[in-house]
Amino acid sequence: MIAAIADYRLRRQRLTAAGLGQPEDVVAWFGAVQAQEYEPAKWALALRMRDGVVAADIERAVDDGRILRTHVMRPTWHFVTASDIGWLLQLTAPGVQRRMAPYNRQLELDPGTLTRALRVIERALRDRRFLTRAELGEQLQRAALPGASVRLAHVAMHAELERVVCSGPRRGKQFTYALLGERAPRALALSRDEALATLATRFFTSHGPATSRDFAWWSGLAAADAKRSLDIIKARRLEADGRTYWMTGAPPRAKAQASLVHLLPIYDEYLVAYRDRVAVPHGPPAIAPGPRFVTFENSVVIAGQVAGTWRRVPGARGVHVTVTAHRKLTARERRAISAALERYQTFTGTPVDFSVA
Numbered sequence: 001m002i003a004a005i006a007d008y009r010l011r012r013q014r015l016t017a018a019g020l021g022q023p024e025d026v027v028a029w030f031g032a033v034q035a036q037e038y039e040p041a042k043w044a045l046a047l048r049m050r051d052g053v054v055a056a057d058i059e060r061a062v063d064d065g066r067i068l069r070t071h072v073m074r075p076t077w078h079f080v081t082a083s084d085i086g087w088l089l090q091l092t093a094p095g096v097q098r099r100m101a102p103y104n105r106q107l108e109l110d111p112g113t114l115t116r117a118l119r120v121i122e123r124a125l126r127d128r129r130f131l132t133r134a135e136l137g138e139q140l141q142r143a144a145l146p147g148a149s150v151r152l153a154h155v156a157m158h159a160e161l162e163r164v165v166c167s168g169p170r171r172g173k174q175f176t177y178a179l180l181g182e183r184a185p186r187a188l189a190l191s192r193d194e195a196l197a198t199l200a201t202r203f204f205t206s207h208g209p210a211t212s213r214d215f216a217w218w219s220g221l222a223a224a225d226a227k228r229s230l231d232i233i234k235a236r237r238l239e240a241d242g243r244t245y246w247m248t249g250a251p252p253r254a255k256a257q258a259s260l261v262h263l264l265p266i267y268d269e270y271l272v273a274y275r276d277r278v279a280v281p282h283g284p285p286a287i288a289p290g291p292r293f294v295t296f297e298n299s300v301v302i303a304g305q306v307a308g309t310w311r312r313v314p315g316a317r318g319v320h321v322t323v324t325a326h327r328k329l330t331a332r333e334r335r336a337i338s339a340a341l342e343r344y345q346t347f348t349g350t351p352v353d354f355s356v357a
Helices: 002-012 023-030 038-047 055-064 085-106 111-125 133-142 149-161 192-206 212-219 223-233 331-348
Strands: 067-071 077-081 165-167 177-179 236-240 243-247 261-264 298-302 305-315 318-325 352-356
Touching (some): 002 243, 023 055, 023 067, 023 077, 038 055, 038 077, 038 261, 055 067, 067 085, 067 149, 077 085, 111 149, 111 177, 133 149, 149 165, 192 223, 212 223, 212 243, 261 331, 318 331
Parallel strands (some): 318 352
Antiparallel strands (some): 067 077, 067 165, 236 243, 261 298, 298 305, 305 318
């Protein structure tokens, strides 16, 4: 049964199921997609979309505001949709704020200072004026408020969690901030129980089978809220190897010719979303049996299991990818890696070759 869990997850994570049409469809399917590493996170979305998607397709969704990048659930960046950002923040931001409070105190960011900073930021971004973090910092410093380095980063995160700002369109390679109310004017509002049910349904539909502990980790919610969510949505129970897994909804139909190999980016939802890592260990067999091991690298997944890592090195003639395998690869697996890299080449628009270490 443990072996079957990986197959279930591949389908529900849309890695072996038919791809979705738009970036916002992928984000809505998951509820939120971890995105602190922006370029790899774009590839994570493309892997769940139709063949032929290119990086510019994701960029357009970001610039149009169909998907937004903000701090939500845990103290890290996530992609969320414009319709979901309001209720998600209302549900999860208080927990993130509690986690950040000790760091804010260490940085001498008291409530009064943060409140004054929010007023300055609101004025600076009003009427769809999009500013980079450095430009916001200049506005804050003119008002004799913290506007540099780590303190500025914490002020900006506070503004996101308070539902004042979110991501604006990119300016070249730079990120900008926008007023959330102007960027997502039709964001949905849900009651707490509706929000718990919606988030749990999204998670156990897109990530299941998963444990209650997985959901609490992924969402940042308290364990009691995670268990209450399961009661509300009446998820289906699955017992395997002494653990209780849950899922809801029907899994999407598998592709007729699903890929054997998936080149997952760092922090991909297939790996980072789970606290219990028995079904899909994250490292070489010599050290991977421990459920707490996790690799912060791009992962080569073969038949649902981590079989190595991959690293891209840009060069004058394109990108060279080095695959470091945890075991000897078969000829079929090498061909599947080559096919997966063809899709990556289409996505980046840059010639790609590879070698196996």
